[in-house]
Amino acid sequence: MKNISKSTIITTFKEKNKSSLKQMCLMLNIKSKEERQYLKKFLVELTDANVIYKDSKGIYILPEKDQYLSEINFNKKNSSAFVFKGGEKIFIPYDKTNYALDSDKVLFRMAEEGEMPSGEVIKVVKRKRKTITGTYEDKGTFGFVIPDDSKIKFDFFIDNENKKRVKNGQSAIIKISRYPRKGTNPEGKIISIINTTGSYEFDLEFIINKYSLPKKFKSEVLKEAKVVSGKKMSPENRVDLRSEDIFTIDGDNAKDFDDAISIYKNKNNYILKVHIADVSHYVEKNSNLDFEALSRGTSVYLLDSVIPMLPFELSSGVCSLKEGVDRYAVTLQMEIDKEGNIVSKDIFNSIINSSRRLTYREVNRFYSGNTDEKLKAKMEPVGTQLILAKELMNILKENRKKRGSIIDITSREVEFIYDKNKNVIDIKPIVRGESEEMIEEFMLKANETIAGIFADNEFPFVYRIHENPEPEAIQKLKNYLKAIGLNMKIPQNIHPKVLQAILDETKNHPLYYSIQQLVVRSMQRAIYSTSNNGHFGLASKAYTHFTSPIRRYPDLIVHRLLKEYLKNGTFSKERTEMLEERLKDIAIISSKRERVANEAEWSIEDMKKIEYIERHKNETFKTIITSVMNFGLFVEIPEKYISGLVHISTLNDYFLFNEKRNELIGEKTRKVYKIGDELEVIVVKSDKNTGEIDFEIKDQPKEKKRKKRRK
Secondary structure (H helix, E strand, O other): OOOOOOHHHHHHHHHHHHOOOHHHHHHHHOHHHHHHHHHHHHHHHOOOOOOOOOOOOOEEEEEOOOOOEEEOOOOOOEEEEEEEEEEEEEEHHHHHHOOOOOOOOEEEEEOOEEEEEEEEEEEEEOOOEEEEEEEEEOOOOOOEEEEEOOOOOOEEEEEEOHHHHOOOOEEEEEEEEEEEEEOOOOOEEEEEEEEOOOOHHHHHHHHHHHHHHEEEEEEHHHHHHHHHHHHOOOOOOOOOOOOOOOOOOOOEOOOOOOOEEEEEEEEOOOEEEEEEEOOOHHHOOHHHHHHHHHOOOEEEEEEOEEEEEEEEEHHHHOOOOOOOOOOEEEEEEEEEEEOEEEEEEEEEEEEEEEEEEEHHHHHHHHHHHHHHHHHHHOOOHHHHHHHHHHHHHHHHHHHHHHOOOOOOOOOOOOEOOOEEOOOEEEEOOOOOHHHHHHHHHHHHHHHHHHHHHHHOOOOOEEEEEOOOOOHHHHHHHHHHHHOOOOOOOOOOOOHHHHHHHHHHHOOOOOHHHHHHHHHHHHHHOOEEEEOOOOOOOOEEEOOOOOOOOEEHHHHHHHHHHHHHHHHHOOOHHHHHHHHHHHHHHHHHHHHHHHHHHHHOOOOOOHHHHHHHHHHHOOOOEEEEEEEHHHHHEEEOOOOOOEEEEEEHHHOOOOOEEEEEOOOEEEEOOOOEEEEEEEEEEEEEEEEEEOOOOEEEEEOOOOOOOOOOOOO
């Protein structure tokens, strides 16, 4: 196969900035079907990474010198949008968006310099949304569907023929038949009626459409999955660990099992084996499966549902480390001393057979001594290992704390309790136990170990990086702590130890969870990168994602790189140059897909929280003020992780905002509202589409309100 690289393609584009696949093959002297397929996939990767774009005629185009590609994102009020140039956020005024819809890929140029970086959209190069969920509004001989997503301003015209399927006020899914343009409304065709607005199924459909998540796998992908999953297994060229007591620990409802462990002790040290599903054995590079996995980037978990990265035959089939069946794995064996340092390590391809599928709940019961005969019998083969695992977990945790890793961030995950009709009747925070912490510590150690090998040798790689916080974010944290009466020294060159010290010192503070969240927000978002910039939060010199290849594409890439390293011991200069270019694009695509998945998961959780709150309007909730603004008070129901606003217009006095002290002060009553105050509130308004909840303070002393309010 010819040495096709990113630089070769870019050079070709610079000679002629437009080219079809056929023309590109002629210019690069590509003749075989295999080489053509390889080039096609590479062009798609460059397109996904916003290096080039493809027009409606199938021509690939390299943007001109002063033009850039980006996905466009609108704010909820639809008054403006933003794009990215490199890592910089660029503001786009609404009248400069050129009829783009939220999430479209656009070609833009920078505007003249002003107070903030801004630009304008030259053209929409790829429409992201193919369908829209909304409410039908009948107009007699025609109708409109008004999108549920508040980021979409346009109403979609429905002609007389299409409107026969739907009644006024019904929720519908439409397929977009014409996109917005000057002087014309966009149009759509109704493809489905949703008769259960606000239901579990409706919310799922809404989020899938909103974030343009894939619903089905292509036929060629499913066909390939069926073929590769039928491969005969053999222990040949693998270390046979099937006689070893290996076990998995996952959630009660887990369907795919990426990782398993086994552990024992020699005279002084612990021998920990982390066994990871060998997905790369089944998903070969440049296959249909590989291309599909890259385009999805990650599995998306929406409440009790999952949109998997890989088809069922792999994700819940031959790749999943199920109990009692032979499975291929990549095993990392680590010898760890009593200080938590790695003494030696070994990596090899293996074949395993998990002897137990355990749940976090079961292992937590085992650790607490709350066991019955049935659970004791289930734990019998691995009970000793679990005791050793708990010992090692505490050692590794202490080791991380000493080096300055942030370890006390409490998860804000919640569990939704449903009635028989899938309506939310309660929300409970998920409390992590020792078993969850144990698996996390082991996976962290495994990820660091693999990353360290590539970093030490300066081989091409995909790292998981977490860069130092921005000074402005740290200043906000400092101001917040000062506002709640905590004057803590935070140096300019911050180390994660400082943030951990803040968490240690505020553990008993009533606003501890809010402080935690502000600590999280003060840090940058973790992303994938080919540059090893370290992981700030973990205080790690090198980190990666290696332990979840069933559900994350970067992990699959790491497995491939690891196998290549194990086979050859090094990477040639030519191979390094080629990999560095390709991995850079994969890192960009993977970071982007992860962000979309996160936002989809958070959005549907917010919708369910609002569904819960809508059932409790006019009821009283005890809340804590988490933020004070000139327009009101942000409060949170702590045990539900539900936040909302008490608007200043609902308060019983004219309130002045003291920005320095972060307080609202009543002009007549001299009543002061500050961060940390407890308030009893009632719900007065909520909106699923915007994610907003409005509260009012219960039983306020009645004072005559001024007619005019400060904006």
